[in-house]
Amino acid sequence: MTLKKKTLSVIAIAMTIALIAVACGETTEDIVATNAAQNRADNDAATRQAIIDAGGDPDNPQGPQVGDNSEAARRQQAAKETATALALVTPTPTPTPAAVEIPDGPALTDADDPVIEIGAQGSFTPDVIKVASGTTVRWENPRRSASSTKALEGEAEQWDSGSMSKGTFDTGPATFEHTFTIPGCHKYASFFSGDSGEGAVCVE
Numbered sequence: 295m296t297l298k299k300k301t302l303s304v305i306a307i308a309m310t311i312a313l314i315a316v317a318c319g320e321t322t323e324d325i326v327a328t329n330a331a332q333n334r335a336d337n338d339a340a341t342r343q344a345i346i347d348a349g350g351d352p353d354n355p356q357g358p359q360v361g362d363n364s365e366a367a368r369r370q371q372a373a374k375e376t377a378t379a380l381a382l383v384t385p386t387p388t389p390t391p392a393a394v395e396i397p398d399g400p401a402l403t404d405a406d407d408p409v410i411e412i413g414a415q416g417s418f419t420p421d422v423i424k425v426a427s428g429t430t431v432r433w434e435n436p437r438r439s440a441s442s443t444k445a446l447e448g449e450a451e452q453w454d455s456g457s458m459s460k461g462t463f464d465t466g467p468a469t470f471e472h473t474f475t476i477p478g479c480h481k482y483a484s485f486f487s488g489d490s491g492e493g494a495v496c497v498e
Contacts (some may be wrong), residue, residue, distance in 0.1 A: 328370055394422055394479040394494045399498045401426040407436055409432055412458065412466075416441040416489025424496045427475055436467035441484040441491075443470060451480040451497070 348436040402425045411419045412435040426429060427463040432442045433455060440459040445452045455470035474480070484490070 295458045304423055377444070393482065393495065396479065397424045398494075401429075403429050408432070410443075410493065411436070412443070412484065412491070413437070413440045414439075415491060416484030416486060417491035418484075418493035419441075421493040422479075422496065423493075424498065425474055427497055428473065428478060430471050430473040432469055432471045433458070434467040434469050437441070438462070441486050441489055443472075443482055444485055446481045446483060447482045449482070450468075450478055450493075451476045453482075457486075 306310050323373060397420075402423065408423055408425055408429060408431050410423060410433045412433055413419060414437070418433075423431065435458040436439055438460050440456055440457045442455045444454040450473075451474055453472040458468040458470055461468075474495055474497045478495050479494045481492065481494045484494045
């Protein structure tokens, strides 16, 4: 065999080995990827079955499951009992109504279009307003921060605006209206976190 033929044979053998190595490498990567996917599927199936065995819904998990007689379960039970005990001995504070100074001048009517604007931290302007019985008062919140107007517990006249805030594409303020018919000063506040404003509507 001539040197040229030997060289060509060696090159052909080398190329064949290289092709086999590349093919094996791709096959190994495919096998590893397939095994990883199968392992994940097996783990998911095992987890679903464990949740079902524990009486849970695998499509709506409620957080980590703990054994009935485990240390984690005992700690959870102790925490629940402590929270219940604290709730029983620590009543939720309610705002204490302050004395209201009734504004001078005549009582406003619907013709006056009485409006109370809600500002920062749920402040009210004016904070006290005097109206005639049957008058509708309108609260306006021109801000994107939510506030509310809600009668204090125990007031003779009750109302609750719920969340009030100006929407992204709203051209005017968020509004809420209530018609007052019961004489007396009815105190209210915004009950949103961070709000500290209080007010009163005095009805004659």
